[in-house]
Amino acid sequence: MNTLRNNYLKDKVVILTGASGGIGQVIAKALATRNMRLMLAGRNPDKLQQLAESVKAIGGEAEICIANLYNKEAIDLIIDATLEAFGCLDILINNAGIAQNTAFEDVTVEEYDRIFTLNTKASYFLTQKALPHLLKSDFATVINIASVVAHKGYVQQSVYSSSKSALLGWSKSLAAEYYKKNLRVHVISPGGVYTEMVALARPDLMPDEMIQPEIIADTILFLLEHRHTNAVIDEIGIHRANKEPFL
Numbered sequence: 001m002n003t004l005r006n007n008y009l010k011d012k013v014v015i016l017t018g019a020s021g022g023i024g025q026v027i028a029k030a031l032a033t034r035n036m037r038l039m040l041a042g043r044n045p046d047k048l049q050q051l052a053e054s055v056k057a058i059g060g061e062a063e064i065c066i067a068n069l070y071n072k073e074a075i076d077l078i079i080d081a082t083l084e085a086f087g088c089l090d091i092l093i094n095n096a097g098i099a100q101n102t103a104f105e106d107v108t109v110e111e112y113d114r115i116f117t118l119n120t121k122a123s124y125f126l127t128q129k130a131l132p133h134l135l136k137s138d139f140a141t142v143i144n145i146a147s148v149v150a151h152k153g154y155v156q157q158s159v160y161s162s163s164k165s166a167l168l169g170w171s172k173s174l175a176a177e178y179y180k181k182n183l184r185v186h187v188i189s190p191g192g193v194y195t196e197m198v199a200l201a202r203p204d205l206m207p208d209e210m211i212q213p214e215i216i217a218d219t220i221l222f223l224l225e226h227r228h229t230n231a232v233i234d235e236i237g238i239h240r241a242n243k244e245p246f247l
C-alpha cells in the first residue's frame with residue numbers, strides 16, 4: 001500500500017511558499033518522503049539551502065527560490081525558476097504568511113497593507129500566474145493555508161483574521177471557476193500550530209497544548225494521496241484538543 005502511495009506522488013512538481021518557516025519546513029520534508037520535486041520559496045537563503053539538503057537526503061528533489069513576496073517580481077521569479085528547474089507544475093502550496101498581535105485601535109494602514117499583501121494578494125497573484133501551468137497537469141492542485149481565524153474573531157488579530165477570510169473567499173471562487181477543468185483547491189484552517197510565528201503572536205499558549213506542524217504536513221499528504229478519487233475535501237479545520245470543537 002505504501003509503495004503504491006509513494007509512487008503515486010513521485011516526481012510531482014510542487015511550489016511551496018514560506019518553505020523556510022515552521023510549518024513549511026515540515027511540509028517540505030513530508031513531501032520529500034514521497035520523492036516529490038520541490039521549489040522551496042522564501043527569503044532566507046541559508047534556511048532554504050539547508051532545507052533543500054534535508055529534502056534531498058530524505059529522497060525528494062529540491063531547488064530554492066529566494067523571493068520576497070512584497071516585491072511584484074517575486075511571482076514571476078518563482079514560476080520561472082520552477083519551469084526552468086522542472087519543466088512543469090502540478091501543485092501550488094500557498095503557505096507563506098504573517099500574523100499579528102495588535103489591538104484594533106492601534107492597527108496602522110502600513111500594518112494592514114503588510115498583512116494583506118502577503119497573506120491574500122501575493123498568494124492570489126502567484127496562483128493566477130501558476131494557473132495556466134497547473135491546468136496542463138492532470139494533478140492540478142492548489143492548497144492554501146488559511147487559519148481558524150478566517151472563521152472566528154480572535155482579539156488583536158483583526159487584520160490577520162480578515163486577510164485569511166479573504167484567502168478563503170478567493171479560494172472558493174477559484175475552485176468554482178476551475179473545478180470543471182480538473183483543478184482541485186483545498187484550504188487548511190489550523191488553530192495554534194507550534195512554530196516561531198505562534199510563539200510571537202500568542203506567547204500565552206503552551207507548546208505542548210498546540211498542534212504540531214506534522215499534523216498539517218500529514219493533512220497535505222492525505223489530500224494529495226486522494227487526488228485520484230472522486231471525493232474532494234474543500235476545507236479542513238484543525239483545532240487544538242483543549243479548544244471548543246468546530247471552527
Ligand SMILES: NC(=O)c1ccc[n+]([C@@H]2O[C@H](COP(=O)([O-])OP(=O)(O)OC[C@H]3O[C@@H](n4cnc5c(N)ncnc54)[C@H](OP(=O)(O)O)[C@@H]3O)[C@@H](O)[C@H]2O)c1
Nearest residue numbers: 018020021022023043044068069096097147192193195197
Ligand atoms: N503557526 C500557527 O499557529 C498557524 C496557525 C494557522 C495558520 N498558520 C499559517 O501557516 C502558514 C505558515 O506559518 P508558520 O507558523 O510556519 O509561520 P513562520 O514560521 O513565521 O513562517 C512563515 C513563512 O512565511 C515566509 N514569509 C514571511 N514573509 C515573507 C515575504 N515577505 N516573502 C516571502 N515569504 C515570506 C517566511 O519566510 P522567511 O524565512 O523569509 O521569513 C516563512 O517561511 C502561515 O500562512 C500562517 O498564517 C499558522
